[in-house]
Amino acid sequence: MTSVMEAIIKKTMENLQKNNIKPFYVETKEEVLPLVRTLIKKGDTVSNGGSETLKQTGVIDELKSGKYNYLDRSREGITREEVERVYRDTYSADVYFASSNAVTESGYLYNVDGNSNRVSAILYGPKSVVLVCGYNKIVKDIDEAVKRVKTLAAPPNTVRLGCETYCAEKGSCMSLNQENPEMCDGCHSKGRICCNFVVSAQQRHVDRIKVIIVGEELGY
Numbered sequence: 001m002t003s004v005m006e007a008i009i010k011k012t013m014e015n016l017q018k019n020n021i022k023p024f025y026v027e028t029k030e031e032v033l034p035l036v037r038t039l040i041k042k043g044d045t046v047s048n049g050g051s052e053t054l055k056q057t058g059v060i061d062e063l064k065s066g067k068y069n070y071l072d073r074s075r076e077g078i079t080r081e082e083v084e085r086v087y088r089d090t091y092s093a094d095v096y097f098a099s100s101n102a103v104t105e106s107g108y109l110y111n112v113d114g115n116s117n118r119v120s121a122i123l124y125g126p127k128s129v130v131l132v133c134g135y136n137k138i139v140k141d142i143d144e145a146v147k148r149v150k151t152l153a154a155p156p157n158t159v160r161l162g163c164e165t166y167c168a169e170k171g172s173c174m175s176l177n178q179e180n181p182e183m184c185d186g187c188h189s190k191g192r193i194c195c196n197f198v199v200s201a202q203q204r205h206v207d208r209i210k211v212i213i214v215g216e217e218l219g220y
Helices: 003-016 029-039 053-055 059-063 080-092 116-125 140-162 165-169
Strands: 021-025 043-047 095-098 102-104 109-113 128-134 197-200 211-216
Touching: 003 080, 003 102, 003 211, 021 029, 029 059, 029 211, 043 059, 043 080, 053 059, 053 128, 080 116, 095 116, 102 140, 109 116, 109 140, 116 128, 116 197, 140 165, 165 197
Parallel strands: 021 211, 043 095, 095 128, 128 211
Antiparallel strands: 102 109, 109 197
């Protein structure tokens, strides 16, 4: 990692702290789990949003280990009605895990969602929220965060989820073909996953949201 990136991470963490968001840093993905285990207790009710980063760091496997009361949204054979129940039960969880689509150097979190179970749980409900983010999620400002989702986050996620959208086929949001695209511009397909756009700035509940920045590229 370059000294420039190290300085950016330091600045981002300082600004997260100013915004009452608790920052952590680990150099490698292997260091994520030992840290995560200090942020949850055996028997805690835990849940998570969809995240490749959580898979890559072993967090999903940890949640499924039997140590916790895991609200599993993707267990084999689960019905749509049961999934919706998990979404609602998650608001009463002790700890909620996810990643962030982007983290700005100013210490803001930018997240875009389709069903919005993830962004809503980040905003309210679970007692503690832990977001695991590779350093590739750090961007200069909200404008860069918007572009990041339209080019690097949404397209591979639509492919992963099997959504028939413009970005799944072309690799970037169709709004980028416009002269001055706005944050919420995009396709009108049924499979669109960019429905609600949320910026988390200074928090009232100090350290409820925690961000683990990893010194590796992870997730989308």
